[in-house]
Amino acid sequence: MKTELETGLERVEEIIEGYKERGEEGFLIQLLLDIQSEFNWIPREAIARISERLRVPKSKIYRVASFYEAMSLTPAGRHTVQVCLGTACQVRGAPKILDRLEERLRIKEGETTLDRRFSLRRVNCLGCCAMGPVVVVDGNYHGKITPAMVAGILEKYA
Amino acid sequence: MPRTRLNSGQELRELRRKIVAGRDLNKPFITLCSGTACHATGSDAVAAAIQEELEKQGLTEQVGVRRTGCHGFCERGPILVIYPEEICYLGVTPEDVPEIVSETIKGKRIIERLLYAEPSTGERSVHEQDIPFYKHQTRLVFKGNLWIDPTKIEDYLALGGYKALAKVLEEKTPEEVLEEVKRANLRGRGGGGFPAGRKWETTRNAAGEPKYVIVNCDEGDPGAYMDRSIMEGNPHRVLEGLTIGAYAIGSHQGFVYVRQEYPIAIANLGVAIEQAKEYGFLGENILGSGFNFDVKVHRGAGAFVSGESSALMNAIEGKVGEPRPKYIHTSESGVWDKPSNLNNVETWANVPLIIAKGADWFNSIGTEGSKGTKIFSLVGTVNNTGLVEVPMGTTLREIIYKIGGGIRGGKRFKSVQTGGPSGGIIPEQFLDTPVDFDELTRLGSMMGSGGMIVIDEETCIVDLARYFVDFLCDESCGKCVPCREGLRRMREILEGVVAGRGKEGDIEMLEEIGEVMKKASLCALGTTAANPVLSTLRYFRDEYEAHIAEKRCPALVCKDLISYYIEPEKCVACLLCLKNCPEGAISGGKKKVHVIDQEKCIKCGICFDVCPPKVRAVKKISGVPVPPPVPEAEREIERRKVRSGGERRR
Numbered sequence: 031m032k033t034e035l036e037t038g039l040e041r042v043e044e045i046i047e048g049y050k051e052r053g054e055e056g057f058l059i060q061l062l063l064d065i066q067s068e069f070n071w072i073p074r075e076a077i078a079r080i081s082e083r084l085r086v087p088k089s090k091i092y093r094v095a096s097f098y099e100a101m102s103l104t105p106a107g108r109h110t111v112q113v114c115l116g117t118a119c120q121v122r123g124a125p126k127i128l129d130r131l132e133e134r135l136r137i138k139e140g141e142t143t144l145d146r147r148f149s150l151r152r153v154n155c156l157g158c159c160a161m162g163p164v165v166v167v168d169g170n171y172h173g174k175i176t177p178a179m180v181a182g183i184l185e186k187y188a
Numbered sequence: 189m190p191r192t193r194l195n196s197g198q199e200l201r202e203l204r205r206k207i208v209a210g211r212d213l214n215k216p217f218i219t220l221c222s223g224t225a226c227h228a229t230g231s232d233a234v235a236a237a238i239q240e241e242l243e244k245q246g247l248t249e250q251v252g253v254r255r256t257g258c259h260g261f262c263e264r265g266p267i268l269v270i271y272p273e274e275i276c277y278l279g280v281t282p283e284d285v286p287e288i289v290s291e292t293i294k295g296k297r298i299i300e301r302l303l304y305a306e307p308s309t310g311e312r313s314v315h316e317q318d319i320p321f322y323k324h325q326t327r328l329v330f331k332g333n334l335w336i337d338p339t340k341i342e343d344y345l346a347l348g349g350y351k352a353l354a355k356v357l358e359e360k361t362p363e364e365v366l367e368e369v370k371r372a373n374l375r376g377r378g379g380g381g382f383p384a385g386r387k388w389e390t391t392r393n394a395a396g397e398p399k400y401v402i403v404n405c406d407e408g409d410p411g412a413y414m415d416r417s418i419m420e421g422n423p424h425r426v427l428e429g430l431t432i433g434a435y436a437i438g439s440h441q442g443f444v445y446v447r448q449e450y451p452i453a454i455a456n457l458g459v460a461i462e463q464a465k466e467y468g469f470l471g472e473n474i475l476g477s478g479f480n481f482d483v484k485v486h487r488g489a490g491a492f493v494s495g496e497s498s499a500l501m502n503a504i505e506g507k508v509g510e511p512r513p514k515y516i517h518t519s520e521s522g523v524w525d526k527p528s529n530l531n532n533v534e535t536w537a538n539v540p541l542i543i544a545k546g547a548d549w550f551n552s553i554g555t556e557g558s559k560g561t562k563i564f565s566l567v568g569t570v571n572n573t574g575l576v577e578v579p580m581g582t583t584l585r586e587i588i589y590k591i592g593g594g595i596r597g598g599k600r601f602k603s604v605q606t607g608g609p610s611g612g613i614i615p616e617q618f619l620d621t622p623v624d625f626d627e628l629t630r631l632g633s634m635m636g637s638g639g640m641i642v643i644d645e646e647t648c649i650v651d652l653a654r655y656f657v658d659f660l661c662d663e664s665c666g667k668c669v670p671c672r673e674g675l676r677r678m679r680e681i682l683e684g685v686v687a688g689r690g691k692e693g694d695i696e697m698l699e700e701i702g703e704v705m706k707k708a709s710l711c712a713l714g715t716t717a718a719n720p721v722l723s724t725l726r727y728f729r730d731e732y733e734a735h736i737a738e739k740r741c742p743a744l745v746c747k748d749l750i751s752y753y754i755e756p757e758k759c760v761a762c763l764l765c766l767k768n769c770p771e772g773a774i775s776g777g778k779k780k781v782h783v784i785d786q787e788k789c790i791k792c793g794i795c796f797d798v799c800p801p802k803v804r805a806v807k808k809i810s811g812v813p814v815p816p817p818v819p820e821a822e823r824e825i826e827r828r829k830v831r832s833g834g835e836r837r838r
Contacts, residue, residue: 056506059489063448097508097665099490100448116410117605117641118567120655126793133770133792154492154659156449157413158225159565160262160573171228177794178768 035075041068042076046083058086058094062101070110071102099154107142107149109187111135112166116155119162123176127163128152130177134184148184191341191466195476197354200345203467207346216251216293219269219335220280223258223420224413224452226265230281231255234266237282241289251293254343257333257421257456260575261321264304269316269334276316277302307571307593321572324590326553328561329537330414330577333421338456341463344424350469352543353428356435357477365436366392369539372547373559378404378495378532378637379610379712381558381625387529390519392437394527399439402504402523402530403430405446405453406488406495409608410659412639414563414575415533419446419453422537423460427483429539431469434481437529442481443504447488457485492609492663496711497530498522499665510665511711532637534563554580558624562635568605568642569596576640581622584614588642599644603727607636609656609663610716612723613649632723634716648745649728650735654682656720664713671714674705678721687748690736699725740811747791750810754795756781756818758805761825765795765806781823786814 032040045064049057058080065076072095081088095101113128128139135143135150142149156164161173165183172183194200218238222231235255242248259267264278270292277288277299284302291297303312304319313319316334327334336343344350356365370385391399403426407415419426430442446454461483464470472480486504493499494509501523503509522528538560542550554560558580564587566576571593578587584604588594595601603615606623612633614621621627625635643652661675678701681694702718709715725732734740741749754765754774759781766774766782773789776782782805784795799806 056504058506059503060487060506063487063489094506094508097491101489115659117608117639117655118411118573120410121568121641121643121647121652129792133790153449154408154663155410155413156224157407157416158228158262159411159413159567160225160265161228162567164228173228176797177792178797 038069038073039075039079042079043083046080050083058084058091059098062091062095062098066101070106071104073105104142105146107146109147109168110149110151111184112151112153112156113139114154114156114158114162114164114166115152116159116162118155118159119164122162124163126177127165127175127180130180131165131184134180148187191463193466193468195468197358197475200350200354200475204345204348204351207342211346214272217254217271218251218293219254219256219271221257221259221265221267222255222452223262223265223417224450225258225262226267227452229265229279231266233282234268234280234285237285238289241285245289245294247289247293251289254337256336257338258417258575259316259334260330260417260577261319261572262575263571263573267316274315274317276304276314276319278304320593321574321576321591324586325577326561326579327577328541328553329418329425329534330563330575332425333417336422338421338423339459341424341460341467344422348544349424350428350467352540353431353469354475356432356543357475357479362392362436362438365432365543368547369436369542372542372550374535374538374542374550375558375625376531377534377538377562377635379634381635384531384535387519387531388433388437390517391439391527391529394520396521396526398441398526399437400523400526400528401430401434401437401439401442402500402528403442403444403536404495404497404500404530404532405444405450406500407447407450407533407637408492408495408663409610409637409639411567411605411641412565412608412637414565414638416450416453417575418533418537418563419450420456423453423457424464425537425540426457426533427460427464427470429536430483431474431481432539432543433529433531433536435479439529440480440482442483443486443523444483445486445488445494445500445504448490454485454487461485491665492659493665493711493713496713498711500530501528508665510667511713513710534638555622555624557626562623562638564623564638564640566592566640566642568640569599569644569647570594570642571596578623580624583620583622585619587623587640588619592642595642595644599646602643602645602647603649605633605641605643605652605720606639607634607719608639609660610634610712610719611636611639612719613643613652613727615727632726633719646743646745648686648741648743649724649731650682650741651686651743651745653721653724654679654686657682657717660713660717664717668708668710668714670705670708671710671717674701674709674714675717677701678718682721685732685735686741686746688735688739688746690732690739692736694736695725695729695732734811738811742810744808744810746810750791750808751786751814752784752789752791752793752795753807753809753814754782754784755805755807756783756822758803759825760803760805762800762803764798764800768794768798770794776823779825781818781825783817783823 077091139150139152163175165172268277268280374384375381491509494503496511497518498512499509563577603613605613657678661679664671666672702722705718773785796806
C-alpha cells in the first residue's frame with residue numbers, strides 16, 4: 031500500500047516528465063502552476079523533487095513560488111473563498127464583504143481556518159465586474175453580494 | 189467536415205464559400221453569451237435547458253444552438269439572441285427556456301418581459317442593435333464576439349477570417365505590411381500608447397535571431413476585461429493579427445501570455461491554436477507561402493508587474509516576473525536576449541482589420557493623434573456595466589450617460605477613474621473631454637488598457653487612493669527603492685489619514701514622495717504608481733483636507749471617521765436592524781426606539797443596509813459627535829406601521 035506522500039510524488043514526477051519530454055525551455059512557472067492546481071498548494075517535498083530532477087537550486091524554486099500570487103506554500107482548506115477586490119468591486123462595497131468574511135471565519139485573508147474548512151483569499155480582478163461585489167467559492171460565482179448574504183453563502187459549503 | 193491543410197489563398201476562399209453555402213441563414217438558431225460574466229450568472233444552466241427543451245419538443249434538427257463569447261452587456265446577462273429575426277432576450281434563466289422555445293421559436297411571438305426595457309421610459313427594444321447600450325457603439329474589433337463560437341474556427345472563417353493573412357502572404361512583402369501598419373498610426377492599446385508600427389520596425393531591424401512576437405493578455409488592471417473577452421470570444425482574430433505581425437517582423441515563434449485567472453480564455457485559445465494548425469494557418473509553410481510560424485501559450489501566475497513588457501519576458505523564460513532596466517529596449521533584447529515585440533490583445537486584434545480595409549480607412553476613424561476605436565470596460569456605479577467600443581474621441585459624457593445609462597440608483601456622479609492603478613481620476617467638469625491617448629494624459633490620467641471605473645458620491649476619494657496604493661504596494665516587485673519604499677510610506681500616510689490620524693504636512697509629503705517615484709523608479713509601474721494619489725490631490729484636495737483637519741469623511745465611507753446612529757423620531761421599532769446586528773449592539777424592543785451602543789458597534793453597516801428604504805432611520809454621521817441616546821422614559825413608542833412594501837429588505 032502506497033502512502034499518500036508516495037502517490038503524490040509520483041504525480042509530481044509525471045508532471046515533470048511531461049514538460050521534460052517537450053524539451054522546452056523556461057517551463058518552471060508552468061510546472062509549478064500544474065502542481066498548485068493538482069494539490070491546491072506546493073508541498074515542500076514537491077519542491078525538493080523538482081530541484082533534483084531539473085538540477086535547479088531549491089532557493090530559485092522558492093523564489094518563484096513565493097513571488098507569484100497563484101502559488102501557495104501552505105496547505106489550503108477544503109474550500110477556497112476568493113473575494114474580488116478589483117476596483118469595480120471595491121467601489122461597489124467589496125471591502126465590507128471581506129470584513130464580514132474575516133469576522134465570520136475568524137481568520138484574515140490569506141489564511142486557512144483551523145478546521146481546514148475554508149481558505150480565504152483576495153483576488154485583484156476576476157473580470158466579471160458587472161456582478162460586483164463577487165465572491166467565488168470553489169469556482170462557483172456569487173455575484174451582487176451584500177454583507178448580510180455572507181453567512182448564507184458559507185453555510186452551503188460543509 | 190474534417191479539417192485539411194490549405195495550401196493557398198485560393199483554397200481558403202473556396203473553403204469559405206463552402207462553409208457559407210452550407211449554412212441556411214433562414215434556419216432558426218439561438219446564440220447564447222458564454223463569457224465569464226454570463227458563465228457566472230448561469231449561462232451553463234441555460235444552455236442545458238435549451239438542449240433539453242429542444243429534445244423534448246423534437247426540434248434538435250431544426251434549430252441551431254451556438255455558444256458565443258462575451259456580448260459586452262454583462263450587466264444583463266446571460267444574453268440570448270434568436271436568429272434570423274435577431275430577437276434579443278436579456279437575463280435569461282433556465283425557467284424561461286421552455287417558453288422561449290414554444291413561443292418565440294415555434295410561435296414566432298415575442299416575449300415582452302425578456303426584452304430590454306429603457307429604465308426611464310419603459311420602452312422595449314427587440315433587437316440588440318436598438319438597445320441604447322449597443323446603439324451608440326461602433327463595434328469593429330468586438331463585432332465577431334456576438335456571432336462566433338470561439339471553439340469553431342469555421343465560424344471565424346465564415347466572417348472572412350484569415351482573409352487578411354492570406355492577402356498579406358499572397359500580395360505583400362513584409363516591408364509593405366510594416367508600412368501599412370505604420371501609416372495606420374496604430375497605437376498600443378495596453379498602456380502607453382506607443383505606435384505599434386514603429387515598435388515592429390525596431391524589432392525587425394534589430395540584430396539577432398530568432399525574433400519573437402508576444403501577445404500580452406496579462407490584463408492585470410483591475411476593472412478592465414476587454415482583452416479577456418476578445419481572447420475568450422474571438423481568439424482567431426488575435427492569432428491572425430499576431431501571425432501577420434510575425435510575417436512583417438520576420439519572426440517564426442510567438443508567445444501568448446495569459447493570466448491564469450482567465451481559465452476560459454486559456455481553454456479557448458488552446459482549441460483555436462489546434463484548429464488553426466489543422467488548416468495550416470499556423471505551423472510550416474502557411475497557406476503554401478513558405479512562411480513558418482508557431483505559437484506557445486504561457487500561463488501567468490498572478491503578478492500585476494508581470495504585465496510590464498520586460499517582466500513578462502522574464503516570466504516567459506520561467507523566471508520571477510520582475511522588470512529589467514529599459515535602457516535597452518525589449519524590442520532589441522527581450523526574451524532570451526533576442527529581439528522581441530510585445531503588444532496587447534486588443535492591439536493585435538486591430539491588425540487584421542487594418543490589413544483588410546487599409547490604413548486610410550483606419551485613419552478615417554478617431555482623432556488627430558489616436559486612430560481607430562477603443563474598447564472600454566465601463567464598470568463601477570454605472571447602470572449599464574459592460575464593454576463599450578467607440579471611436580477614439582468620443583466624450584466621457586457620451587460613454588457614461590448615453591451608453592452607460594448614467595449613475596446607479598439615482599446617485600450623483602463624482603468622477604471617473606481611467607487607466608487602472610497607474611491612471612488617475614477625472615472629475616465632473618471634464619465630462620465633455622473627447623477620450624483619446626493624449627487628452628487623458630493631459631488631464632493627469634491615462635488611457636491604460638481602457639478601464640473606466642465610474643464613481644458616485646458614495647465613494648471616498650482618499651480611500652480610493654489608499655486602495656490603489658495598497659494594491660500597488662502588494663504588486664511592486666521590490667527591486668528598485670523609489671517604488672518599493674515610496675509606496676510603503678505613501679500607504680502609511682494614507683492609512684493614517686483614513687483612520688483619522690492624519691496630520692498637517694501629510695499632503696505635502698505625499699506630493700514629494702510621488703514626484704521622486706515618478707522620476708527615479710525603474711519601470712512603468714513605479715513611475716506611474718503615484719498617479720492615483722497625485723491626480724486625486726489635484727482635483728479633490730478638499731477631501732484630503734477634511735479628513736486631516738476636521739477628521740471628517742465627506743463621502744461617509746472611512747470606518748474610523750463615521751458612526752452609525754438611529755434617528756429616534758424616524759425609528760418604527762421594526763426590529764430588523766436589531767435582529768441583523770452581528771454584535772448585538774442594538775437595543776430596543778417591539779415598541780421601543782432602537783439605539784446603537786457605540787462602544788459595541790463595529791461599523792459593519794448591516795443596520796444601514798437592512799433599515800427599510802421607506803423608514804431610513806439609520807444614518808451615517810461624520811465629523812460631529814453622536815447625539816446622546818434618548819432617555820429610557822422616552823423610548824416607548826406606539827409602533828408605527830411601515831407602509832406597504834417597506835419592510836422588504838433592500
